[in-house]
Amino acid sequence: MATATASASSLIGSTSVQLGRIRVLKQGILQPSPKPGPVVYWMFRDQRLRDNWALIHAVDQANRLNVPVAVAFNLFDQFLGAKARQLGFMLRGLQQLHSEIEEKLRIPFFLFQGEAIDTIPSFVKECGASLLVTDFSPLRQVRGWKEEIVKRVPDSVSIHEVDAHNIVPMWMTSDRLEGYARTIRPKINNLLPDYLIEFPPLKPQTKIWGAGNRSIDWEELIENETRKGADVPEVEWCEPGEIAALEHLKAFTKTRLMNYATDRNNPMKRNAISGLSPYLHFGQISAQRCALEARKFHKVYPQAVDKFLDELIVWRELADNFCYYETHYDSFLGASDWGRVTLMDHAFDKREHIYTMEQLEKAQTADPLWNASQLEMVHHGKMHGYMRMYWAKRILEWTSSPQEAVETAVYLNDKYHIDGRDPNGYAGIMWSICGVHDNDFQERPVYGKIRSMTYGGCRRKFDVDGYIAYVKKLVRDVKKRKGETCLIAHRDLITRNTRVL
Ligand SMILES: Cc1cc2nc3c(=O)[nH]c(=O)nc-3n(C[C@H](O)[C@H](O)[C@H](O)COP(=O)(O)OP(=O)(O)OC[C@H]3O[C@@H](n4cnc5c(N)ncnc54)[C@H](O)[C@@H]3O)c2cc1C
CATH class of the missing domain: 1.10.579.10 (DNA Cyclobutane Dipyrimidine Photolyase, subunit A, domain 3)
Known part of the structure; x- marks a missing residue:
C-alpha cells in the first residue's frame, strides 16, 4: 500500500492536527459533484472521545467541508482470541463512549459486527462518505484490513490514517527497525517538543447526521459477547471507560508517581506503578494526556517523572516500532x-x-x-x-x-x-x-x-x-x-x- 505523510495540498484546508501525524493511504479522485459526502472515522485502537487526534482530524475535515461526521466501530467475531476479560472491558468502555459522544459532541456512533473489510467499505458507500479517517496500529492484521479497505471503497473516497496512539507519530520517529531504546530515545526526544502539546478542544457538531438506526442494546451485546469467552472472566478491580481512566491517572500522579523511580520494580510495592496499561491498550486514555499530566510534577519529583516518561514514551513507542518494522x-x-x-x-x-x-x-x-x-x-x-x-x-x-x-x-x-x-x-x-x-x-x-x-x-x-x-x-x-x-x-x-x- 503506497502511503505518504500528508502534505497541505492533500488535505481539505488546514487542520489543527500536525501534518506529520497524518498519512494519506488513498487520495480520492475529485468528483464533478459540488456536494461532498460526510466524514467517517473508523475507530479501532483509540477508543475515546477526549484527546484523540484521529477524531480531531475527522471533525476538522468535516467542519471545513461543512458536512457531518460519524464514528464507526467494528466488533470482530474474533480478534486475537479476545475473551470475556478483554471484550467486557472494551465494550463497557464503548458503551460509555457511545452515550458521551452523541450527547456532548453530537457525533453519531455506529457499531457493526463482522469483518471490518466488509462493514466499513459498505458503510462508506451507503452514506456516500468523501473521507474515511482511521487510527494507527502496527499489528499485521490491522494493516492487512486497511490494505483491503483501500481497494474496496469507491474511487472518490480519500483515506487518512492518524497516529493517535504514539506521542511522536511512529513513522516520524524512524523509518527503520530500531535496535535499542538508546537508539530510538534521541529520535523521540528531538521531536517531542513538536508533538507533546495540548489538544485543541472539540465543540459539539452543528451539521447533524441524518436518519439511521444507531440504537444499540449494550446490555444484551455485552452479555452475549462475554458469554463466548467466559473461561477467562472479566475483572472487577479495573473500571472501564475514559472517565475512570482519567480518574485513575489523577490518583496515580497524586499518590504513586513519586515512588516510581525507586519502587516500580518491586512486586511487593504496589504504591509505584501506574496501572494504566488496560486503559492505554484500549485507547481509553491517551499516552499524551498521561505524559502532560505527569510532566506537571517534574519539579517536585524529577527522577520519578523522567523514569515514568521513559517507560510510557520511549519503551512503549519502541514496541510499536518493533511490531511495525519486524x-x-x-x-x-x-x-x-x-x-x-x-x-x-x-x-x-x-x-x-x-x-x-x-x-x-x-x-x-x-x-x-x-x-x-x-x-x-x-x-x-x-x-x-x-x-x-x-x-x-x-x-x-x-x-x-x-x-x-x-x-x-x-x-x-x-x-x-x-x-x-x-x-x-x-x-x-x-x-x-x-x-x-x-x-x-x-x-x-x-x-x-x-x-x-x-x-x-x-x-x-x-x-x-x-x-x-x-x-x-x-x-x-x-x-x-x-x-x-x-x-x-x-x-x-x-x-x-x-x-x-
Ligand atoms: C514478558 C512481558 C510481557 C508483557 N506484556 C504486556 C502486555 O501484554 N501489554 C502491555 O501493555 N504491556 C506488556 N508488557 C510491558 C509492561 O510490563 C507493562 O506495560 C506494564 O507492566 C503495565 O503495567 P503499568 O501500566 O502499571 O506499568 P507502568 O510501569 O506504570 O508503566 C506505564 C506505562 O508505560 C508503558 N510501559 C511500561 N513498561 C513498559 C515496557 N517494558 N515496554 C513497553 N511499554 C512499557 C506501558 O504502556 C505502561 O502502561 C510486557 C512486558 C514483558 C516483559
Whole structure:
C-alpha cells in the first residue's frame, strides 16, 4: 500500500492536527459533484472521545467541508482470541463512549459486527462518505484490513490514517527497525517538543447526521459477547471507560508517581506503578494526556517523572516500532541477530524440566514464584511488570525450543492479560526470550547469552514469600467473589422460576 505523510495540498484546508501525524493511504479522485459526502472515522485502537487526534482530524475535515461526521466501530467475531476479560472491558468502555459522544459532541456512533473489510467499505458507500479517517496500529492484521479497505471503497473516497496512539507519530520517529531504546530515545526526544502539546478542544457538531438506526442494546451485546469467552472472566478491580481512566491517572500522579523511580520494580510495592496499561491498550486514555499530566510534577519529583516518561514514551513507542518494522514480531524469527545465534547454539542443551502447556497454564511447575505470577495473571488479569520478565524467561527454560517458548508466552499473555494482544506484549516477550532491544550477557545453558533471571536473584531483590502469599490471598478473594456471584445468580434464577410457576 503506497502511503505518504500528508502534505497541505492533500488535505481539505488546514487542520489543527500536525501534518506529520497524518498519512494519506488513498487520495480520492475529485468528483464533478459540488456536494461532498460526510466524514467517517473508523475507530479501532483509540477508543475515546477526549484527546484523540484521529477524531480531531475527522471533525476538522468535516467542519471545513461543512458536512457531518460519524464514528464507526467494528466488533470482530474474533480478534486475537479476545475473551470475556478483554471484550467486557472494551465494550463497557464503548458503551460509555457511545452515550458521551452523541450527547456532548453530537457525533453519531455506529457499531457493526463482522469483518471490518466488509462493514466499513459498505458503510462508506451507503452514506456516500468523501473521507474515511482511521487510527494507527502496527499489528499485521490491522494493516492487512486497511490494505483491503483501500481497494474496496469507491474511487472518490480519500483515506487518512492518524497516529493517535504514539506521542511522536511512529513513522516520524524512524523509518527503520530500531535496535535499542538508546537508539530510538534521541529520535523521540528531538521531536517531542513538536508533538507533546495540548489538544485543541472539540465543540459539539452543528451539521447533524441524518436518519439511521444507531440504537444499540449494550446490555444484551455485552452479555452475549462475554458469554463466548467466559473461561477467562472479566475483572472487577479495573473500571472501564475514559472517565475512570482519567480518574485513575489523577490518583496515580497524586499518590504513586513519586515512588516510581525507586519502587516500580518491586512486586511487593504496589504504591509505584501506574496501572494504566488496560486503559492505554484500549485507547481509553491517551499516552499524551498521561505524559502532560505527569510532566506537571517534574519539579517536585524529577527522577520519578523522567523514569515514568521513559517507560510510557520511549519503551512503549519502541514496541510499536518493533511490531511495525519486524514482520515476525511474535515469533522466534523476529529475534535479534545475536539472540538467534546464541539461542540456536543452545537449542539442544538439556532442560531441567519440560512442562506441557496445560501444566504451565495451571501453574503446576516446581517453582512457587513462577506459579504465583501465572496465577496473578490468570485470576487478577494483570501481572506485575517485573514478574512478567521473570515469567517469560523461565518459559524459555521449560519448553523444548525458543520458538515454542515464544509461542507459549504469547498464547498465555494474550489470553489472560487484560492489556494483552498489544505491541508492548510482543516486544516484552521478545526482549525476555530472544534478546530483542537488549545486550548480550554472560553465556549460560539454555539461555546462551540472553539475560537470565533466577529465583535466587528475585529473593535478593524483593520479598518472594510475601509475593507468593499476596497472590494466594488474591486468588482466594477472586474465587470467593465468584462463588458469591454464582450463588446470587442461582438465587435470582430460582426466584424468577418460582414467580413463573
Ligand atoms: C514478558 C512481558 C510481557 C508483557 N506484556 C504486556 C502486555 O501484554 N501489554 C502491555 O501493555 N504491556 C506488556 N508488557 C510491558 C509492561 O510490563 C507493562 O506495560 C506494564 O507492566 C503495565 O503495567 P503499568 O501500566 O502499571 O506499568 P507502568 O510501569 O506504570 O508503566 C506505564 C506505562 O508505560 C508503558 N510501559 C511500561 N513498561 C513498559 C515496557 N517494558 N515496554 C513497553 N511499554 C512499557 C506501558 O504502556 C505502561 O502502561 C510486557 C512486558 C514483558 C516483559
